[in-house]
Amino acid sequence: MVDAHADSRTRILDAAEAIVQARGVPALTLESAARDAGISKGGLLYHYASKEALLAAMLGRLAEVMEADFAATLAAQPEGRGRAARALLASALKEPVAACVLQDRAAAVFLAAFHHDPALLDPVRAVFARMRAAIAADGLPPGVGQAIMCATDGLFMVHVFGLYTLTPAELADLRAALERLLETGR
Amino acid sequence: MVDAHADSRTRILDAAEAIVQARGVPALTLESAARDAGISKGGLLYHYASKEALLAAMLGRLAEVMEADFAATLAAQPEGRGRAARALLASALKEPVAACVLQDRAAAVFLAAFHHDPALLDPVRAVFARMRAAIAADGLPPGVGQAIMCATDGLFMVHVFGLYTLTPAELADLRAALERLLETGR
């Protein structure tokens, strides 16, 4: 379930994420996280002194991963107008394999942290703020970048709550429509 | 807090929604809902035999309200191509007063139900399915309607989790960009 060779702290975080993904937020208890990480409850509390500390660490790691993913996707885009918006699209619509990995992790951590205390989301709020800044400085007509960001956020929410699923064809059409929007005003 | 003259069942549902909005999902207990509804815990359990039954009722009512709101907004749009998409936009971006009322209620019920059991969301999934069908039959180029729906869903999520807030000016730009998208291919 969790890589037994990773160091304890990462094993705990991995186990906690996996529990939320597999069995929902209520299933994440200190005991279950410790057990799945192959550690005792006391051992977990040695590393994370409270459940809140554990959740904060999960959030911190998620924020780092999101930031890194965005930066990497951004770097992979050709320079020029709309680069940040294109990065968002690429990140939200990348191929199925390992695509949803980040989304699923984000969903799990999101929900667990928000349930305990909405203020725990602050690190990811900071990431979103930086993304918004990048979008605003993207050289696109006003509103276009934000529209694309909202659309990718919407895809995320639809996925988190399982509201509906888009067929690959629908996804392709969606992508095409958003890319056309990206070209408006050129 | 809750209209004392409404009948007990609606008072209970109102109280439960208000609790989640004001103090979060964990604060919603049978006791707190009963107290705020001006009833005893036993009395609440007379109407809703379990917490799950209470949540299911909250979801059912939300689904009705969403359906009615969409139908009303749809009817208010001029006929013709893109009508459903325009209704979505109008509903998601209507004026501040009482605008977020539905969104806030939806957020509260959403989170509470999902936390207890994701399957409870089925009624609203059905509403989303009907919206998607309306969008698909809207006469717009492929992907455009779905893009607008995703954008409004994204606005909803951003609001639910308080990820960031758009200034009125940004909202206006966003609306303009999405309306321009609506006109593509005409």
Next chain:
DNA sequence: GTTGAAAAACCGTCCGGACGGTATAGTTAC
């Protein structure tokens, strides 16, 4: 139009269980 009984609406208390957190005594590896 009174009565009387059933049905509906509701009260208040109790219990079993789970969870977060504490405490402690001991163990292993460096």
Next chain:
DNA sequence: GTAACTATACCGTCCGGACGGTTTTTCAAC
């Protein structure tokens, strides 16, 4: 000798739900 644990026991709290009893409403029979 110190960091990194294990194992276990325990505490206080809270929650969902069950239960038995009580008041209020309804409504038919007389």
